[in-house]
Amino acid sequence: MDTLSFGTLIHSIESPKFWTKIYCAVWALRFSAPCMLRLMVHDRTHKLEWELRQREEEIAELQKALSDMQVYLFQERDHVLRLFAENDRLKIQELEDRKRIQHLLSLSSPSGPEVTYFHKEPSTRAIVTQKHPQKRHPHAEGEILGLKAEVPSRPQNNRTRRNAQHRVTANQQQAEPESLLLQIEALQSQMKEQAELSREQTEALLEDRRVRMEEMQTVIERDRSKIHSLNEKLHRTQQMLYDSTKDYLELKYEGRSQERVWMAEKDRLLQELDRCKEQLDVSKDDVLVISDHALEERQTQNLEIEDKTEKLAKRLHLMNQRYEAMEKRRNLEIEGFKNDTRILRNQLKDVEKQLYKVTVGVGEDGDMFMLHNIHQTAKRSKKMQSELLQLKALIYGVETDLRNL
Known part of the structure; x- marks a missing residue:
């Protein structure tokens, strides 16, 4: 049994897998713990950097959305100002239309006083126009009765036309300054609102520019710190590579020296194994003689022991x-x-x-x-x-x- 286990040990030592396993075990014991620690630190750092990058992307998206909202706000304000300008223009146009209506009414036959109502919104109720009896001119009754004087009618019509034209010209001359003043006031208010909008837009653009400059400065500083940290990591990596290469060469040299020692030990064990095999190659006759001699000696010793036992029993x-x-x-x-x-x-x-x-x-x-x-x-x-x-x-x-x- 001992010879079999010894032979198995020698056979396992002779196999190259045995030395490979030993070398791998030594290498693992040498570098397993630091490598595991570095991997854990690297994973933690990578996770933090990934979270920081996500937060930066979210901040950039929010800032972009804020800029878009400011642009939309300015567009809406511009649209509101345009609506105000359109409203002013329509009001001026309304005044001009009223004046034109008055002018047209003045050109027509004189009529009684009338009141014009304007609804801000269309009424849901039905509006029925009320017709009043038209006032007639005392000289116009002949037209209805057919008693019209043809001779003096032309000068009267000419005079009425000249008076109407004179009134129209006076009304136009009076209406133009008022409309111009209203247009000037509307334009001034529009210019003021446009200036306020431009000022706010400029301030918003300057604020956006300042924020972007701060962000750019932050990005530049972060990139600088990142470049510095990457350079430090590069130097550390180079130093680690140098140390690892040095340790690898030292371990390789130690492994070769240990391999030489193991080969010498292997040769010695093989020689001892051969010597043991030679000692085991004894002839069968010698073994039988030795066994017979040992058996006789044992029987003799048994007889002597029995005699001594009897004597001791008697003495006892x-x-x-x-x-x-x-x-x-x-x-x-x-x-x-x-x-x-x-x-x-x-x-x-x-x-x-x-x-x-x-x-x-x-x-x-x-x-x-x-x-x-x-x-x-x-x-x-x-x-x-x-x-x-x-x-x-x-x-x-x-x-x-x-x-x-």
Whole structure:
């Protein structure tokens, strides 16, 4: 299994795709993060520039619409002024027509006073003209009756005609200055309104020119700043290109050096692989001999291990028996120690009782006897202490033997 995995590793190292993947991974790790950051910044900047361009186009369209509205406004005002002039002309024409009507009426036969009504708008009601009886001249009755005098009629008609012509001439001479004055006033008002319109139009054109100059100046400044930023971007791009080319050449040189190192490592591994293959090409007989020898050694070792196991089992059984015997002995010694301790306590109590009796019953002459008893009691206590120490030493020895087992 190990040989198969090692061979697979060597085969993957020998393939050119392996080195290509490694080189691409190194290159991606080198330039992936800065490139992603630059792409994000570039996308954000491009989006902002696109929005700014849209706003500028909207502003230009609105300004164009404003200029068109101003032009339309001036055209409408000009049209209104023309209508006013036409209205004035019609009013003057109306006065002239009235005067002509008066003149024509004066040329005709005299009639009674009449009133002329003018409607600003045509009336919806039906108007019925009222006819009055015509006043007749006292000398004109003969015409109706057929009693007309033919001889004196011609001079009278000539005189009437001359008077009418004289009145017409006087009326014309009087009407011409009035109409001229009205025309002059209308022309003056028209000139004033035209001058006001021209002044406003000039101001609007100057304002439009100022706005366009400001816009042009803004566009020029923006273009200058854009040219400056583009030059800076160009310099940065050139510097980045220089750095990228430099890094690319360095990485290419490092890649070639690493490739040489990898090729050397590959040759070494191939040589080691050949040596391993040579070592694996051992004859089958040698392998069988070695396997038989190893089997015999293993059987021998198994026999030795079984013997040692039996000996250790016997020794363990013996040690267990000894341990049980020592445990019984220890229990017996502990029991005896307890009995001796109980006996010694009883003896100590008896001695205390005797001492008490001696101290109570013996008088001044019994001091020597009491001292003799005290010495004997002290000897007994020393003897008991020595026996206790021996028992403790024996117990400690038994515990040490048990620990060693």
